[in-house]
Amino acid sequence: MTTQQISPVSQFSIVILGAMNPAIHHPIWYQLNKLLGDDEVKQALTAGGLVNSPDVSQFSCSDFRITCMRDRWDIFTTKSELRARMLTIAAAVFVKLPETPIGLFAFNNDFHLQTRSADVGTLLGKKLSQLHLNLPAGISKESITINMDTPYPTTFRIEPSPHSPNMVFVAVNTNHPVPSSEAGYFDLTPMLTEFFEKDFAMASSRASAIAQAIDGGEGA
Numbered sequence: 001m002t003t004q005q006i007s008p009v010s011q012f013s014i015v016i017l018g019a020m021n022p023a024i025h026h027p028i029w030y031q032l033n034k035l036l037g038d039d040e041v042k043q044a045l046t047a048g049g050l051v052n053s054p055d056v057s058q059f060s061c062s063d064f065r066i067t068c069m070r071d072r073w074d075i076f077t078t079k080s081e082l083r084a085r086m087l088t089i090a091a092a093v094f095v096k097l098p099e100t101p102i103g104l105f106a107f108n109n110d111f112h113l114q115t116r117s118a119d120v121g122t123l124l125g126k127k128l129s130q131l132h133l134n135l136p137a138g139i140s141k142e143s144i145t146i147n148m149d150t151p152y153p154t155t156f157r158i159e160p161s162p163h164s165p166n167m168v169f170v171a172v173n174t175n176h177p178v179p180s181s182e183a184g185y186f187d188l189t190p191m192l193t194e195f196f197e198k199d200f201a202m203a204s205s206r207a208s209a210i211a212q213a214i215d216g217g218e219g220a
Helices: 028-033 038-046 081-097 119-127 189-218
Strands: 013-019 056-060 063-071 072-077 101-112 143-146 154-160 165-178
Touching: 013 081, 013 189, 028 038, 038 056, 038 119, 081 189, 101 189, 119 154, 119 189, 154 189, 165 189
Parallel strands: none
Antiparallel strands: 013 072, 013 101, 056 063, 063 072, 101 165, 143 154, 154 165
């Protein structure tokens, strides 16, 4: 899947789980540490939605949304061309805060893809009903979740896109536990870098294959 093929409503994020200090994560901290530009910080301070407290901090600028809670930090964008910068920011944050205990990092690559199906939800529901799973009446039969444990915990969620009846939404979440041997001060950057593009390539390839399978199943 090329950048040109990625829908502008697709979403990408990096999540870090650990013992965080949300109050630190104010736009000015990112400016002082040269992680965001002056214009981005000005927008974050004036656009509304800024939260900064001991329990949660969140702010948005034109390209990113950054959220920090006591057990989680994440950065989010809808612009695939900014994924590399998103990685740079995430890595730099924890270089600046090396004392942060980290237990896991994860990547979310969520795609909205065009198909030839006139109604993806109806098609998914039809395919699931053919499996005769004896699902209770009244629950959604249009969403599929697949969990894999190897080579690392990965979840695929497949459902109709809310943006168009002929689009499928494929969410791919990959989780990477940090080895317990990584105690004390350590650099998270090599671990993030090792899997960032690899996971994206896998996710985009699987999402494309799912969209193609829906195209192939339209006449079945």
